[in-house]
Every structure is written in C-alpha cells, then in structure tokens.
Amino acid sequence: MVRFENVGMRYGSGPEVLRDVNFVLEPGSFTFLTGLSGAGKTTLLKLIYLAEPPSRGLITLFEYDLAVAKRSDFPALRRRIGVVFQDFRLLDHLSVFDNVALPLKIAGSRTADFTEDVRELLGWVGLGDRLQAKPPTLSGGEQQRVAIARAVVARPDLLIADEPTGNVDPEIGTRILRLFNELNRFGTTVLIATHDRALVESTEADEMRLVEGRLVQLRKGRRPA
C-alpha cells in the first residue's frame, strides 16, 4: 500500500525533518504513528497524501513509484486517500453536510446518490442534528468530527488522520476509534498520527515511532478487533 525507502525531507535549505525513513504499510493494516510534537509526524503524513515531494528517497503508493508517476495520475491517487487534517481545514462557507459531501462531489457523484449516506454518517458521529450548521458555529470537537466524516465518507483505500482525537472527549474519541476500526475491517488501511498514549495502548495495532525525524521503533501488534 505504502512503501518508504531511505526517504529524507527538508523544507527549502533548512535542516532535514525526516531522515532515512523506511517502512511499509501493508494493505488492510492499522498503524499508529507516534512521537513528540516536532518529531516529523505531520511531514511524514504530508508525503503520503501527496502534499509535498520528498527531498530524497523513494515512495511507492498504491504500487505507483511516485518518482516516475505522472502528475496527471496524482488526483486519482489522492481520491483514494482520506485525510483528517490536524487543523481540520473545513470550508467555513459550506454547511456541515456540504463539507462532508465534498469528496463525493469531487469524485463526480450526484447529490441525490449520496444524501442518505452523508446523513447516516453524520448521525453516526453525533452530528445528525447539525447538517445545516456552518463550521464557525461548531465547537472544536464537532469540527473535528466533521473533518473525520469528510475523510471517511468516500470509503478511501487509505485513511490518514493527524491527531484525530485531540479535541474530543474520551467517549467521542472511543467512538471515532471504533469508526476507524470498522473502516479497517472493511479493508481500509489506517494510519493515525497521535501523541495520545492512551489511544495507542487501547488497541494492539502496529506502531511506528518518530524521534527527531528518524523512525526508531516499530511495534508489530495485532490488528484491532
């Protein structure tokens, strides 16, 4: 699904944020990416969801070698990835419903075909009564749930979440994790960046740990039940 070989990353002429990173995400795996703030987690995720090119090394995504893949192939690759951004990146002028439906519109689906699915998903994340609300009127936790719903609505092959439970209470956090597990059970590969140890310990998923830009620890766990 995802393969990194000797990947290094620096922004401009600054210091290397990631150094010689090697790992493989198998299809259907569930992995936590842990590390302190500034360890390079977000940068590593950006490389996977094609927001930045690596400074060196090879990345293979869905069997595409990104070094030789055509740029015109990237949109289709990106549509196979659902991303929960750390800062949510919701569109303030759109309703909760329209924000969540955005990936489906981009994929060319008609509104009539996905209206019920979007309603159901928003009900599942506890926002069934906020379909018409605009993001600025929502709490941080509610915004995060909208961002999560948007990331999973198109049933992506790969789900990437950057601190997805950072702003929600434990009960909602557990619920979100259950949603991720559910998606994973149906075949979605999940990669969650977090520094929430309790979240990591609550499952026996794989864990990759970044320390100052190096992937120093790999724990092979059981797939979550």
Next chain:
Amino acid sequence: MIDNHPIMPPAEGTKPLDLMIAVMALLAGLALGASLIADRVATNWQSGLSGKLTVQILPPAQGTADDGLKLETEAALKVLRATPGIARARALSMREQASLVSPWLGQDDIAAELPLPQLIDADVVPGKSVDTAELKRRLKAVVPDALLDDHAGWMERLRDVTGGVIWSAYGILLLIAVATAAAVSFATKARLDAHRDMVELLHLMGAQSAFIARIFEWQYARAAALAAAAGTLAAALFFIAIGGMDSVGIEAVPFLPPLGLSPVDFMFFPAIPLSAGLIGLVTARLSVWSAVSKIY
C-alpha cells in the same frame, strides 16, 4: 431540506475590485465612443469635399461696374457646364457667401458690404474625374481672374489630420482596453488569492484542475462582466446625453461636429462587458492552473 449551494464562497470584500473594473470599463466606453465619433467626423469631412470643385472669381476693382462680375460668372458657368464630368455648377448667392464668412465676421451685414469674390460650386459626376489643368486653361481664357480649386491640397492635409485623429483615438482605445484587461486580470487574481487555501484543499482531496477552475471561473467571469456592464452603461448614457445636446443647439456651434452616437455605434458597447467576462474567465482558469501546479 439539504443545503446544496455552490462550493464557491460568496464574494466578500470585492467591492473595490468591482469599482476598479467599472471605472476602467467606463473609460473604455468613452474611448470607444470617441473613436467612433472621430471616425465618423473624419469620413464626413472627406466625403463632404470629395467630388467638389470651387471656382472663385475675384470682385471687380473699385469703381468698376458690377455687371462685369455677373458676366464673368455666367461665362465661367458656361465653361463648367460644358466640361465633361461636371454634373452640376451653381453660383452661390450673396446670402450663402455671407453665411460662409459669418463664423469670422458674425451675422451682421458687414459681409454684404465687403467686396467678396463670387464662388461657383461644381459637383463632379460620381466615379468620373475632371482634367483640372485643361479646365483651368479654359476658364482663364474667358475669365482671366478665375481661380479653380479642386481641394486636392486641402483634402491631402485633411486626410493626414483625420488619419492622425482616427489612429490616435484607436491607439487610446487600445491602451485603455489593455489597462481594462489588466484590471480584470488583477481583480480575478486578487479574488483567487483570497481563496488559495480552498484551492489547495480541493487539490489535496483529488480534485482535477478543471474541476477547481470551474468552481471559480464562472463566478469571476460574471462579477467582471457585471462590473464592466455598469461602467459601460455609464459611458453609453454619457453619449446619449451628448447626443441630446446636439438637438438643443450644440450643433449650431461652428465647426463642432455632432457628438452623438448612432444606434449602430451603440451595438459595439456590449463588447466591453463581454470581453471583461471572458478575460475574468480565462484569468481565473489560468490562475487556478498556475496555483495548482505550484502545490505539487
């Protein structure tokens, strides 16, 4: 009821940009109208003089009988009417001659008291030419003081002047059109800059450049066209008002040509908002593609 409004955010804080486009469109409209007027006036001047000949017979010296002038005029008219290619020849009345000099001497009877030369106005058959050298020779034979003017020198100078006026007007129109295009392009880019985060998000979610461009281009094209339409309408109203002034007396001002536009002239005006809309659309599309290509 599910909210299904477009992805594009509502235009906010764009009034100064719209105002800038409207003002540029107003200037473009004024330049367009001025060019059309200059073109028409120049054409009228030239067509008014082409195909005309004027014979001038100097007045008799003081103390000489006035009959001499009349006889010479008759003789000159006879020569003109017998010349191949001349359709019509007519001696101007004293009243007509006085009105010709009235811009300089006023409407008083001063002109009537002056020893004005007799003018004969001759029209050339359209499409025919007259051998002016031969005509001059024949006129001199019967009226030694006769002067023949085929307006060639004046026409030449007029052609130079009107050509200069027309090209200057079109040059100014072109400059203003370029400035208007730049203003529309600048406004569109400024609008897009305000939504760069949205462009980046859609790009990262896998939207094709064409999908993102479609979201922006029609709204920007519409905004540019509407703003330009407001400016163009103001320019058109200006020329309608100027045209109204013709009918209340401005036409009576010597040498000032009618400044109104014809209905056909006004048909050129919609080109301004249409061009502005097209420029907005193309700029939006190119700007989106450029922004997306920089993201990775």
